[in-house]
Amino acid sequence: MTSHSTYLNTRHFGSLDGLRFLCIAAVLWHHAPGARAYHQLDILLVRGHLGVDFxxxxxxxLITTLLLREDAAKGTISLRGFYWRRSLRILPVYFLVITLAGFNDIVLNGETEKAAILPYYYLFMANFIIPEHIGFLHPTWSLAMEEQYYLIWPLLLLLLPQRAIVPVLLGLIAVNVIAAMGLFSYVGITAVTVGDLRFSIGGATYAPILMGSLVAVILQSRRGFDAIAPLLQHKAAPWLCLAFLIFILSSLPKVLEGLPNLLIHTVMCLILITLVVREDNGLAGLMKLRLIARIGQISYGIYLYHLFARGAVVPVSMATGLDNFWLVLVAYSVLSIIVAELSFRFFESRFLALRHKKAETVS
Structure with missing residues (x-):
C-alpha cells in the first residue's frame, strides 16, 4: 500500500495521461459527424460531453495539488509564478485558434456580425456568449470556465485560513448544484443579460473543478489520505469505479442537471483517487501505454483543433463518397492528433520551455 509520504513525493501521476486520453476520446466521439444516429442505441452513447467534466x-x-505542495514547501503561493506558467501553457495556442477561427468566419466567410463577440473569446468569456458561436470555437466555453477558476481559486487558497478551505469548497459546490437545479429562481435570483452576454451559473459546471480541488485538499493531509486511500488502493478499485460510472451513465435519465451530475462527478473523483493513491494501480498498464499516454499529453491541443479537423475531413469524405461514419470518425480523430502533435512540437513547446526558467525568478 502507498503511504502518505510516498504520495506527497510523487511528482508525476503516470495514469493521468491515460485518463486524459479517455476524456478526449469521449469528446471526439461526441462531436463526430453522424454520432447522433447511434445515440438511440444506448443512452450511454449520448454522454460523450462528460469527457469535459472529467x-x-x-x-x-492537479492545480490544487501543485499549489498546496508549493505552499507546504515554501510557506506561500507565488501567484505571479502560477499565472506565468498557466499563461505559457494555455494562451499561445488558445489565442492562435481564436484568431484563425475569427479570420475564417468574419473575413473569409463574410460573417461580419460575429466581430462583435470575438473579443469575448480573448477575454475568456465564451461561456457567457448568447449569440451563435464563431465556427470551431464552441468548445471554448469550457476553457473560459477553467480560466475563471485559475484566476480566482489560487487567490482564495492564498487568503483563506487552512481550516476554511474545505467548508468553502463544499459551499461553492452546493451553490453550483442548487443553481443547476434552478432553485435560485424561486428566491428571485436570475441570470443577468448585458448585450451579447448572459451571466448565469444555472447551466454551468464549476462543480467538478471544485470537487477535483476538494480531492486534492483531502489527499494532501495525512488524516484525509489515511481515511480515504485504504478504501481505494486495491488494484481492482479503478476497474470497479469505472464500471460503476458506466452503469450510472447508462441508467440515469437524459437530463443530468443537479443531483445526477453530482453523483457522476463524485464517481469521477473516486476514479481519480484510485489512479493517484498508488502508481501501480489496476489500470496503470493500460493508462501508461505509450500511444495512449502521448495522446493524453497533447489532449489540450486536440480539444482546440478537433473541430477544424472535422471541418476539413467532412467535405472530403462527402466529395469522395467515403462518408462512412466510422471512417470519418477515425480520419478526423487522427487528423486532430497529428495537428495537435505538430502544434505541440513546433509551436507550444517553444513557450513551455520558458516556464521554469522564468518561474525561478518570480516564485
Whole structure:
C-alpha cells in the first residue's frame, strides 16, 4: 500500500495521461459527424460531453495539488509564478485558434456580425456568449470556465485560513448544484443579460473543478489520505469505479442537471483517487501505454483543433463518397492528433520551455 509520504513525493501521476486520453476520446466521439444516429442505441452513447467534466475534475485536482505542495514547501503561493506558467501553457495556442477561427468566419466567410463577440473569446468569456458561436470555437466555453477558476481559486487558497478551505469548497459546490437545479429562481435570483452576454451559473459546471480541488485538499493531509486511500488502493478499485460510472451513465435519465451530475462527478473523483493513491494501480498498464499516454499529453491541443479537423475531413469524405461514419470518425480523430502533435512540437513547446526558467525568478 502507498503511504502518505510516498504520495506527497510523487511528482508525476503516470495514469493521468491515460485518463486524459479517455476524456478526449469521449469528446471526439461526441462531436463526430453522424454520432447522433447511434445515440438511440444506448443512452450511454449520448454522454460523450462528460469527457469535459472529467477534464474539469482532473484540472481541479492537479492545480490544487501543485499549489498546496508549493505552499507546504515554501510557506506561500507565488501567484505571479502560477499565472506565468498557466499563461505559457494555455494562451499561445488558445489565442492562435481564436484568431484563425475569427479570420475564417468574419473575413473569409463574410460573417461580419460575429466581430462583435470575438473579443469575448480573448477575454475568456465564451461561456457567457448568447449569440451563435464563431465556427470551431464552441468548445471554448469550457476553457473560459477553467480560466475563471485559475484566476480566482489560487487567490482564495492564498487568503483563506487552512481550516476554511474545505467548508468553502463544499459551499461553492452546493451553490453550483442548487443553481443547476434552478432553485435560485424561486428566491428571485436570475441570470443577468448585458448585450451579447448572459451571466448565469444555472447551466454551468464549476462543480467538478471544485470537487477535483476538494480531492486534492483531502489527499494532501495525512488524516484525509489515511481515511480515504485504504478504501481505494486495491488494484481492482479503478476497474470497479469505472464500471460503476458506466452503469450510472447508462441508467440515469437524459437530463443530468443537479443531483445526477453530482453523483457522476463524485464517481469521477473516486476514479481519480484510485489512479493517484498508488502508481501501480489496476489500470496503470493500460493508462501508461505509450500511444495512449502521448495522446493524453497533447489532449489540450486536440480539444482546440478537433473541430477544424472535422471541418476539413467532412467535405472530403462527402466529395469522395467515403462518408462512412466510422471512417470519418477515425480520419478526423487522427487528423486532430497529428495537428495537435505538430502544434505541440513546433509551436507550444517553444513557450513551455520558458516556464521554469522564468518561474525561478518570480516564485
Amino acid at each position: 477534464f474539469f475534475v482532473l484540472s481541479g485536482f
